[in-house]
Amino acid sequence: MKARIVFLGTSSGVPTAERNHPSVFVEFGGRRLLFDCGEGTQRQMMRAGLSLYKTDAVFLSHLHADHWLGIGGLYATAKFFGRREPLLVLGPRGIRDICGFFAPNKKSRLTIKTHDLRTGVAYDGGTFIVRAFPLEHGIPCYGFVLEEKCGTRLDKTKLRRYGLLNNPLCRELKEKGRVRVGTKTVTMAQVSSSKASGFKLCYITDSRPTARITKECAGADVLVCESTFAEDRMREARDYGHMTAREAATLAGKARAKRLFLVHFSPRYKDPGVLEKEARAIFPQARAARDLMEVKV
């Protein structure tokens, strides 16, 4: 299955003229997810042509305001547009109070459903799960691993058996997990290989590098990782619980990730190219994400 990733905000702390507060949109298995939701996220979604209406879940890494201030706007606009399905927001303990402020009325047309994160599976997306695990940032903070469920990679021989090889219906199958072919319903399990390991995407911010992160991100197809500072600001990185570009690249290398996208740049760097260059010296596939940059993997 393919993932669509849109980097909505790549700044840290305060936004800049070029960069918004943190947020990454991921579409996978027919679900639309947001990882962090900094101030201005809804406007970035509009600029990227993404529907506010259809967000399935919002994952908040931690409760530093720049990572969640966008929830209020996202909620208000989705409500204005007539969304009825509750907005699901997952975050560390305390998220209920924040969301309760924005959506205090349980009888409102649109409610916010909150879920306190703990280590382990936080969300089941049908064909994939999202796991949460603790990061090292001074306050409770979680990293996320989106993992395609084992056995959901399509098998060509099985697809042919059900008349689905090169069939446009495959798109529906990937999105919904099942599809009607003639008079029969074919499920994902019937046409997937159990041997193949599934797609894996990790979202890591904010944190110092840890052995746990390396372990959790092992073999990731995509690692989205904070890279707040360049190496000359190592002391700040240590003091404030962040990573340098070099540390993010080292982590990606140790975890044997396939691709690394750097995010969460300090406003002191007008052009994050300097961080990309530093990371590439260690991990050549590193790329500094830009606001509204879209990748399909």
Ligand SMILES: [Zn+2]
């Ligand atoms: Zn941050």
Ligand SMILES: [Zn+2]
């Ligand atoms: Zn933070």
